[in-house]
Amino acid sequence: MDLETAKERAGPREFSPADDLPEEYRKAATRMIEFHANSEIMGAYLERPFIRQAPSIDRKLAFSAKVQDEIGHGQLLYRAAESLGVKTREEMLDDLANGDGKFLNCFHYPMESWVETPMIAFFVDGAAMRRQATLRRTSWEPYAHAMDKVCFEEGFHVKHGEDILAELMSGSKKEQQLTQEAFEEWWPRIIQFFGPTDDKSTHHDFAASVGLKQQSNDQLRNAFLDQYIPKARKYGLEIPDEPRIRERDDGTYEVEEDDLDWDEFFTIAKNDYEPGLDQINGRKAAQEAVQWVRDTIEGDASAAGGHAPQAAD
Amino acid sequence: MAASLENPDELDERERTALKTLLKRLADDEFVLAERYTEWQVRAPSLESDLALANNAQDELGHARLWYDVLGDVGLEERDLVYERDPGDFRHSTLVELPFEEGDWADAVLRSYLYDVAEDLRLEALVDSTHPKIADRVGKIRSEEEYHLEHAQNWLERLADGGEGRERLQDALDRLFPYAFTLFEPCAPPRGANEASGDEPRAVDPDVEDDIVDLGLRDATLEEMGEEWLSIVVPYLESLDLELPVDGRADDGADEFEFEVTEAMLPEERGRDGTHTDAWFDLYDEFTHTYRELERTETTRIMDKPE
Amino acid sequence: MIWEVFRQEKTGQYHTHCGNVHASDREMAKQFAAIQHGRRKPTNSLWVVPREEIGEIDSEDVAFGGTTDKSYRWATAYNTTGRDASEVVESEDEQATAERQRGDD
Numbered sequence: 001m002d003l004e005t006a007k008e009r010a011g012p013r014e015f016s017p018a019d020d021l022p023e024e025y026r027k028a029a030t031r032m033i034e035f036h037a038n039s040e041i042m043g044a045y046l047e048r049p050f051i052r053q054a055p056s057i058d059r060k061l062a063f064s065a066k067v068q069d070e071i072g073h074g075q076l077l078y079r080a081a082e083s084l085g086v087k088t089r090e091e092m093l094d095d096l097a098n099g100d101g102k103f104l105n106c107f108h109y110p111m112e113s114w115v116e117t118p119m120i121a122f123f124v125d126g127a128a129m130r131r132q133a134t135l136r137r138t139s140w141e142p143y144a145h146a147m148d149k150v151c152f153e154e155g156f157h158v159k160h161g162e163d164i165l166a167e168l169m170s171g172s173k174k175e176q177q178l179t180q181e182a183f184e185e186w187w188p189r190i191i192q193f194f195g196p197t198d199d200k201s202t203h204h205d206f207a208a209s210v211g212l213k214q215q216s217n218d219q220l221r222n223a224f225l226d227q228y229i230p231k232a233r234k235y236g237l238e239i240p241d242e243p244r245i246r247e248r249d250d251g252t253y254e255v256e257e258d259d260l261d262w263d264e265f266f267t268i269a270k271n272d273y274e275p276g277l278d279q280i281n282g283r284k285a286a287q288e289a290v291q292w293v294r295d296t297i298e299g300d301a302s303a304a305g306g307h308a309p310q311a312a313d
Numbered sequence: 314m315a316a317s318l319e320n321p322d323e324l325d326e327r328e329r330t331a332l333k334t335l336l337k338r339l340a341d342d343e344f345v346l347a348e349r350y351t352e353w354q355v356r357a358p359s360l361e362s363d364l365a366l367a368n369n370a371q372d373e374l375g376h377a378r379l380w381y382d383v384l385g386d387v388g389l390e391e392r393d394l395v396y397e398r399d400p401g402d403f404r405h406s407t408l409v410e411l412p413f414e415e416g417d418w419a420d421a422v423l424r425s426y427l428y429d430v431a432e433d434l435r436l437e438a439l440v441d442s443t444h445p446k447i448a449d450r451v452g453k454i455r456s457e458e459e460y461h462l463e464h465a466q467n468w469l470e471r472l473a474d475g476g477e478g479r480e481r482l483q484d485a486l487d488r489l490f491p492y493a494f495t496l497f498e499p500c501a502p503p504r505g506a507n508e509a510s511g512d513e514p515r516a517v518d519p520d521v522e523d524d525i526v527d528l529g530l531r532d533a534t535l536e537e538m539g540e541e542w543l544s545i546v547v548p549y550l551e552s553l554d555l556e557l558p559v560d561g562r563a564d565d566g567a568d569e570f571e572f573e574v575t576e577a578m579l580p581e582e583r584g585r586d587g588t589h590t591d592a593w594f595d596l597y598d599e600f601t602h603t604y605r606e607l608e609r610t611e612t613t614r615i616m617d618k619p620e
Numbered sequence: 621m622i623w624e625v626f627r628q629e630k631t632g633q634y635h636t637h638c639g640n641v642h643a644s645d646r647e648m649a650k651q652f653a654a655i656q657h658g659r660r661k662p663t664n665s666l667w668v669v670p671r672e673e674i675g676e677i678d679s680e681d682v683a684f685g686g687t688t689d690k691s692y693r694w695a696t697a698y699n700t701t702g703r704d705a706s707e708v709v710e711s712e713d714e715q716a717t718a719e720r721q722r723g724d725d
Contacts, residue, residue, distance in 0.1 A: 459683075
């Protein structure tokens, strides 16, 4: 099918691996889903130390389950990306290890203390869930199917993060103060989660025209702020003065873009931000350390006459 | 069978000490092993194996939670048993506290196998425990352990098949096997429990282990379980073409399997008596870090108290 | 040779198992399946899969989801307050349904 036909037909869950899609579509969809899958893995990598540092057995269990879910989401998403026939999962994981794979801005920052965990587990996951809910209507059917399962599970993540936040903000003065400080540090990054405003976003137009993306950055950011600013206030967090956020008469928000550090954002987007590189390299070392296991197992599979996946897969 | 030890208020000193010793041994093993297993999250050989080991970690942690909860009946809460406990008072086997070298998946699956076989025997010996809560909880725990053992064996068989996999398994066996013997070593009773308490390392009180069996809390001795464990793991490991690092075969071709564990085969640190490797104290500092940093005095519960 | 057949009713939906056909090879299996399983019920696509290639693990082999309390991984275990985002509410509802169906509550 040519690109014009794809644009005409583009609708929720419209295209499957049985369709002969134009290369532009396959590449754009691969880039988008690979980014999403990589983000699951790097988010899990960032949170894993807090399985150990969780201050109770139940919290430890929940953190372990959450990190496990994120890896499971990576599994679903890499498969959805792989089914476009552009890259294999192994290639995507290798690219992530080599610093070529891109992922969410928030997961490039180090996370050092328990009080920071709800910044990811409540706010970032809440933001991600907003976006994911809209992606259940994406045009690439395997991606939409992955989103069904991800959205099913993700409610636990947000609730778990919110519960930690509620506990910290009703804890000792010290806990409340440390949590507020963490919030101030993470808030601008969370706002940047949705990327630059629509007029500055490079990939949006095409992705929207072929139905891959369902809502614009601005729409998503608005919906997020609408839900999560009241929540933050409810738990006693003070919204930082910057970036300036104005509520318009129609209930939507206007974020003062100039108050955000876009140089840092684009440095991160290129995988050039130093702390993020430590995280990329840390995961790379872990991946390489178990290469021998994959070699052993895959060697067995080919020796046993296991058949290679079909090219049209 | 001895009388039921249901009512915690009616337990005498000897019964309480036996109960605490048994439960801490059970819970500490599961807790510390789970803590080590979670190191593989986001580090396992594939996304699928990552999910599977995370599952086992959560299972073990859930089991620890159930055993620690029984100690609530004798007035011990999670904070006393985990977050505010002296690290020297933990009674887990040193097999479970050893850190994993990065990428040493052979260690992970072999350790899991050695532990899971022992765990299966131990749980079997608890099915008819005179403490009803112990007997009640064993069933649910056992059905989860089955998956763990099969998982470990599936991996062992695949790794043992290949060149590098077999070498790595052999290295892991050389290192782990002596520590695995400590699974069946006697415990020093909890601190302050009696004269021969655990305040000093090595203050093992063999009476407490006898009491555990005499009171019917568990119906097999450590020795019996140890022998059975050897009769399972030794032939299995040999069938995978692995060599035991110690020579204990005493059956000399006789029909009956015999293996003699001598004092010299055991490692310096045994866990059960309060002696631990340095790695344990580092691990303890890490998992209590947040609790101390935030000056917590309570541990958060998410789930209802177990029935 | 037996081929298991999975039917998708409409574009975007899931392929779910609907039956099987006997056929000597994949081409014949597809042709037979189109008639046997696609002729009356709404059908957008069929998958045919050699039965012998299907692995099965059932509830006698493994306790799916475990047997001890794992409520920590369900949204329903957390008592937070205030208005939740609609997607969070939806997820929690789906989880509550799954928990009920599993018999966990």
